Amino acid sequence: MQTWDQIINTALLGTDKRPLAASDLPTELGEAAAVIQHHTTDKEEQFLQTAALVFNYRQCGVQPLKKEGVTIDKAAAEEKQYCSVLAMHTLKDILDSESNSLLQFWLQQCNEKSRIVTPDLVPLLLDIGVQQKKLQNAVVACCGKRGEWLSRFNNEWNFSTASTNEELWQTGSPEQRKMVLEQLRKDDAAAARGWVQQTWQQEDVNMKIELLLLLAINIGSADIEFLESLAKEKSKKVKDIAWWLLKQIPEAPLVQQYQQVLQRSVTVGKKGLQVQLPADIDEAIFKTGIEKLSNNKEYTDEEFIVMQLMQAAPPSFWETQLQSTPDVIIKAWQKDVTGKKLLPALVQAVVAFKDQRWATAFMQNSHVFYIDIIPLLPVKEQEHYSIKFIAQFADNIIEHAIKREDTWSIDLARAIFIHTAKSIYQYNRSFYSRYIHCIPVGIVTELYKCAPAEDHLKATWNNTSEYITKLINLKKQTIQSFND
Amino acid sequence: MQLSEEQVFALAPDESSKKSGRELANPAKWVSKGVNELALWGECQGSGSKPYQAQVDLVNIAFKCSCPSRKFPCKHGIGLLLLYARNKADFTNRDMPAWVAEWISKRSERQEKQATQKEKPVDEAAQAKRRQAREQKVSDGIEELLQWVKDIIRNGIISIPEKGSAWFGNMARRMVDAQAPGLAGMIRNLSEINFYRDGWQTEFMDQLLRLYLVTTGFKNNDTLPPLLQQDLRTWIGFTQNQEELKEQSGITDTWLVLGKQVTEDDNLTVERNWLYGVGSDQYALVLQFMVRGQGAQLAFTPGLFIQAELVFYPSVLPLRAIVKKQLNTEKVQQYKGFANWQQVAEAETSYSSTLPFRSERPFIIEQVRPVYYDQQWWLQDNNNALMGIKSGFKSIWKLLSLSGGEALNMAVVGKENVYEPFGVWYQQEYKIL
Numbered sequence: 001m002q003t004w005d006q007i008i009n010t011a012l013l014g015t016d017k018r019p020l021a022a023s024d025l026p027t028e029l030g031e032a033a034a035v036i037q038h039h040t041t042d043k044e045e046q047f048l049q050t051a052a053l054v055f056n057y058r059q060c061g062v063q064p065l066k067k068e069g070v071t072i073d074k075a076a077a078e079e080k081q082y083c084s085v086l087a088m089h090t091l092k093d094i095l096d097s098e099s100n101s102l103l104q105f106w107l108q109q110c111n112e113k114s115r116i117v118t119p120d121l122v123p124l125l126l127d128i129g130v131q132q133k134k135l136q137n138a139v140v141a142c143c144g145k146r147g148e149w150l151s152r153f154n155n156e157w158n159f160s161t162a163s164t165n166e167e168l169w170q171t172g173s174p175e176q177r178k179m180v181l182e183q184l185r186k187d188d189a190a191a192a193r194g195w196v197q198q199t200w201q202q203e204d205v206n207m208k209i210e211l212l213l214l215l216a217i218n219i220g221s222a223d224i225e226f227l228e229s230l231a232k233e234k235s236k237k238v239k240d241i242a243w244w245l246l247k248q249i250p251e252a253p254l255v256q257q258y259q260q261v262l263q264r265s266v267t268v269g270k271k272g273l274q275v276q277l278p279a280d281i282d283e284a285i286f287k288t289g290i291e292k293l294s295n296n297k298e299y300t301d302e303e304f305i306v307m308q309l310m311q312a313a314p315p316s317f318w319e320t321q322l323q324s325t326p327d328v329i330i331k332a333w334q335k336d337v338t339g340k341k342l343l344p345a346l347v348q349a350v351v352a353f354k355d356q357r358w359a360t361a362f363m364q365n366s367h368v369f370y371i372d373i374i375p376l377l378p379v380k381e382q383e384h385y386s387i388k389f390i391a392q393f394a395d396n397i398i399e400h401a402i403k404r405e406d407t408w409s410i411d412l413a414r415a416i417f418i419h420t421a422k423s424i425y426q427y428n429r430s431f432y433s434r435y436i437h438c439i440p441v442g443i444v445t446e447l448y449k450c451a452p453a454e455d456h457l458k459a460t461w462n463n464t465s466e467y468i469t470k471l472i473n474l475k476k477q478t479i480q481s482f483n484d
Numbered sequence: 485m486q487l488s489e490e491q492v493f494a495l496a497p498d499e500s501s502k503k504s505g506r507e508l509a510n511p512a513k514w515v516s517k518g519v520n521e522l523a524l525w526g527e528c529q530g531s532g533s534k535p536y537q538a539q540v541d542l543v544n545i546a547f548k549c550s551c552p553s554r555k556f557p558c559k560h561g562i563g564l565l566l567l568y569a570r571n572k573a574d575f576t577n578r579d580m581p582a583w584v585a586e587w588i589s590k591r592s593e594r595q596e597k598q599a600t601q602k603e604k605p606v607d608e609a610a611q612a613k614r615r616q617a618r619e620q621k622v623s624d625g626i627e628e629l630l631q632w633v634k635d636i637i638r639n640g641i642i643s644i645p646e647k648g649s650a651w652f653g654n655m656a657r658r659m660v661d662a663q664a665p666g667l668a669g670m671i672r673n674l675s676e677i678n679f680y681r682d683g684w685q686t687e688f689m690d691q692l693l694r695l696y697l698v699t700t701g702f703k704n705n706d707t708l709p710p711l712l713q714q715d716l717r718t719w720i721g722f723t724q725n726q727e728e729l730k731e732q733s734g735i736t737d738t739w740l741v742l743g744k745q746v747t748e749d750d751n752l753t754v755e756r757n758w759l760y761g762v763g764s765d766q767y768a769l770v771l772q773f774m775v776r777g778q779g780a781q782l783a784f785t786p787g788l789f790i791q792a793e794l795v796f797y798p799s800v801l802p803l804r805a806i807v808k809k810q811l812n813t814e815k816v817q818q819y820k821g822f823a824n825w826q827q828v829a830e831a832e833t834s835y836s837s838t839l840p841f842r843s844e845r846p847f848i849i850e851q852v853r854p855v856y857y858d859q860q861w862w863l864q865d866n867n868n869a870l871m872g873i874k875s876g877f878k879s880i881w882k883l884l885s886l887s888g889g890e891a892l893n894m895a896v897v898g899k900e901n902v903y904e905p906f907g908v909w910y911q912q913e914y915k916i917l
Contacts, residue, residue, distance in 0.1 A: 008685045014640030044634035048696050055693045056840040060833045062900045064825035064869035070857045072864075074889035089489065089570060096506055119888060120915060123881035150885050153856065470507065 003029075004058050007051045015043045020050060029053060075149035083115045087481035091117065094474055095124070099433040100132055102474055107138035109482040116144035123150065126157045133175035137168070169195055174207060182214050189218040197226060205235045212241045221251040232254075243289040247312035254288055258309040259317050261285065265306050266342075268322065274337040277302050285309075303341060310345035315358040318346070326361035334367065347373060371396040375483050379406070387415045394419040397425075402435045413443045417450035421461045429467050438472045441479070444472045490916050491785040492565045494744060496556050501562055503552055508563025511574060517569065518577030525584045528563045538564045539584050541591055542811040545783040545790075548587055559785065609890040618663050622720060625662020626699045629655065629671075633696055641688060645679035666721030670695050694841040697898035701841075714798040715839060722798055722852045734795035734808045736760035738817055739768065741784045742846055742895040743906030743916075751775055757904065758846040759794070759805075759898060762817050767846050768794055768805040782807060786907055787914035789814040801839045821848030821893055832900065844899040846906070851891035854884050863903065866891065874904040886910045 006024035025033050036049045083091070086113035087110070094102045094389055110117070117125060122143045129139035136159045140147060151157035159173050165180040172180070185192035196211050203211065212230075215223060223245070246252045264278045294304035318329055333339025333346070350358045351372045359376035369389045374382050374397070386397045398416055401408060408416070420427035432439065447465040451458050496502040508528060515535045517526035523542055527535040536551040538560035547557040557565075568575060580588065632655055636644070652675030657704065659668035670691065677687050698719045705713050718724065738761070745756040755772040772782055784790070791811040796802035822828045828847055835842055852863040861880055862870040873880065886892065886908055895914075896903040907916045 004686070011637065011689050012640055012642045012685060013628075014638050014642075016638050017640065042634075044637045047637055048633065048693070051689065052693045052697050052840070055690065056836055059836045059840070059900050062832060063829055064865070064871050064901065065862070066869055067857065068868055070862070070864060070868065070870065071857050072853060072855045072889045092489070093506060096503055119885040120882055120910075122885045126881075146885060146888055149888065150881065153884065154881070200898060473510075 001060050003054050007054050015047045020047055073353050076145040078144045080114050080116045080144055081404050082118055084481055090481050101434050101436045105437050106478050107142050109478055111138055111141045113482045117142050119146045122147050136176055183219040185214055190222055208238050224252050231370050248316045255312055258312050262313055272336040275303055275306050307345040311348040314353045315349050315355045326358050327365055330361055330365045374400050383412045385408050390415045407440050410436050410440050410442050413440055414446055421450050422452045424460045432468050441472055441476050444469055448457045487569050489569050491570055492786050494785040495783055498561050500556055501559050504559035505562025506568055509566035513846050517575055519575040523584050523588050524568055528560045535562050537583055543812055566908045605649050621662050622664050623657055625664050631697055649675045664721045666719050697841045711798055711800045729795050730808050732795050734793045735764050736793040737763045738814050739790050739792055741786050741788045743786050769803050770805055786916045789817050801835055821850045823850055824865040824867050844897055846897045848895050850893045852894055853887050853891040872902045874902050877904055883917055
């Protein structure tokens with residue numbers, strides 16, 4: 001409104017510098033303005049009265065803005081059903097509990113049952129997706145068409161616009177791309193490698209490293225050609241990872257070459273296991289990440305080189321080389337001075353080549369507990385050995401257990417809690433909150449059995465138990481709300 | 485009583501009460517529980533040997549609990565209401581235990597007593613003398629204030645942003661001394677304007693002119709109609725005796741609580757409850773002041789329908805009211821809003837012409853949708869007319885998500901061409917924003 005602008009201009013500079021002119025006012029106010037002029041000669045008074053008049057003239061005359069063509073697209077109709085009222089209540093309680101693990105569990109259940117959240121919670125979940133990149137895909141799925149529509153208005157939520165995995169790979173955030181690649185690598189290793197090869201030249205070094213690490217999943221002979229081509233990469237780190245991956249493929253020429261050297265270097269003589277590198281050893285192997293000098297005074301340089309080669313040779317190689325079974329070889333090496341030294345390298349080979357047969361043999365025959373072998377065992381055996389050795393290696397066993405994606409047995413959960421209840425600073429509430437997805441619902445009735453003997457710890461455990469119970473109840477409620 | 489979970493949370497005094505209340509909304513925590521048309525009650529097992537007795541008066545929405553908490557309602561009250569909102573079917577007991585029956589009957593006795601209580605005879609001569617002395621003080625203060633306003637206008641407001649809050653604070657204190665707390669508040673509002681924001685000049689001038697209108701209006705009090713005189717006195721800061729007000733007859737209606745705005749200043753919490761009378765088509769503002777630690781008289785939550793008698797403060801444009809009698813809470817009822825922005829604008833014209841220095845008012849407007857245009861969010865009606873959404877409106881995403889591009893019936897509060905949404909009707913349910 002032009003008249004109001006004149007009022008503001010005069011007010012800004014002051015009546016001393018810029019008096020308001022009668023021509024500044026609309027004709028409708030002329031009569032009232034004349035009355036004001038007539039009644040007072042005080043400049044400020046005249047201005048204030050006139051301004052008050054214009055102020056009310058302005059506010060009385062306000063009209064909505066008439067603007068054609070301002071539109072908003074309507075959100076597409078939802079294809080999935082909304083969650084039940086109970087599921088929505090549970091979600092609100094979980095958001096309140098601030099447990100991301102529970103939230104992830106809830107979102108997974110929601111997604112598996114093809115349900116979506118009601119629109120009032122969509123912005124909140126999208127905001128969580130901005131912070132918790134790992135939850136982004138699940139959030140997108142649970143926010144349905146409304147989430148997709150809403151994210152068009154807020155750039156921060158643009159992670160939710162891609163609908164297919166392929167689109168996410170092409171246009172998603174680094175975290176989303178890694179997630180879809182990881183999934184595809186599990187389902188179709190060749191297709192995943194194809195994705196990586198397609199975009200390889202456009203990736204930066206850090207992304208290349210991240211993507212290569214994911215290729216460790218389901219690695220196989222079909223990956224050899226691509227991995228060997230990376231020998232020309234500029235980044236040493238990228239090359240090292242490529243070598244590391246190649247060393248996990250039994251058919252890789254590199255691994256074959258290592259085996260040939262090992263064949264001639266490790267022999268069984270009268271004095272037991274002998275280690276001696278052939279005089280004509282191919283120097284090329286030292287360009288594949290094999291160090292010449294020992295970094296451990298307990299190993300000679302020769303032993304050190306052999307150990308590095310052993311780590312990249314499939315354990316089955318030794319069955320052929322020594323014409324024996326895993327059980328016999330392990331037992332014999334444990335008694336042999338050199339064999340004892342070489343055993344850790346053999347364990348690493350078992351881990352690298354994920355050899356379950358050798359893993360079981362190690363657990364059955366070894367006096368030493370190898371935590372790295374645990375994940376290779378069938379779940380039942382993993383739990384058996386974890387419980388057996390938890391008193392000595394609690395932290396290592398827990399570290400492995402929390403990497404699992406499935407739920408622990410009640411026996412394992414009990415064994416773990418007996419330890420964690422005693423280490424209240426290391427295993428505080430956030431530990432239980434973070435790994436609630438692993439904790440079985442049935443443990444709730446056994447929590448009192450995990451209480452430490454010491455009185456001061458007992459009180460803390462009681463509080464922690466209450467907290468765990470609350471989390472478990474939410475987990476139980478989540479399961480129930482999606483099963484009804 | 486049909487309180488949704490959201491409405492129960494709106495009653496909570498703070499975030500931690502919401503959190504604790506949520507934890508208590510667990511049937512395992514409650515030793516006993518029951519409900520009838522008068523009350524909702526339950527015994528909650530706490531850390532002590534005896535369970536806490538929590539009870540809610542459903543007629544007049546009031547809480548009582550035997551726990552030592554100073555919060556109001558306490559976490560047990562929130563937990564109980566929440567549990568009821570979630571599992572109504574579990575509340576099978578309808579017979580009030582003695583501790584509930586006693587409290588309920590005491591409350592109704594007290595209300596009756598209050599109604600019949602007569603004020604002590606007052607010394608009218610002394611009262612008149614006091615009134616005269618105060619009016620003199622106020623008039624003296626107003627003269628000083630007018631001089632201050634004129635100085636601002638003479639020198640120009642361009643240098644105002646540099647003045648700092650102490651400069652305004654001095655004049656506000658002077659108005660407190662002059663027993664004109666309303667004017668002091670208006671001056672404090674001037675100092676709280678964000679001078680870094682575009683358009684501060686208009687905001688400043690609007691407030692300054694309101695101040696000018698109120699003060700000069702008061703100077704010319706004798707020439708004005710009695711109701712307008714009352715408005716001016718209210719704005720200056722003369723209080724209205726609430727007991728006297730309650731003696732007048734009010735409007736008995738079913739009132740829908742549209743929104744609740746809570747502000748805290750030092751130890752004082754101010755609750756602004758915006759109401760709409762379904763039958764009278766009248767909007768009301770019920771203020772509630774609470775000193776820290778003190779319980780609230782009223783427990784209104786947005787979306788609640790209350791049958792009550794409200795008495796409005798005398799005004800040419802009645803808005804502020806007090807609750808004389810709360811009769812019951814009601815189930816969802818029909819309401820009638822403004823059909824479009826043109827109707828709202830016409831109502832605004834009428835309000836402003838009646839009371840030029842008035843503040844914002846609530847409106848129910850039917851079928852509007854949020855749209856983005858010219859770098860800001862607007863509310864668009866079915867005639868493509870737009871009104872701006874208040875900048876910094878926090879729940880824009882929730883509003884947008886509920887709308888999904890469709891028009892919704894909405895409760896807003898605002899003035900001229902800027903409005904802030906309070907809540908929307910989404911699938912027949914009132915959702916707080």
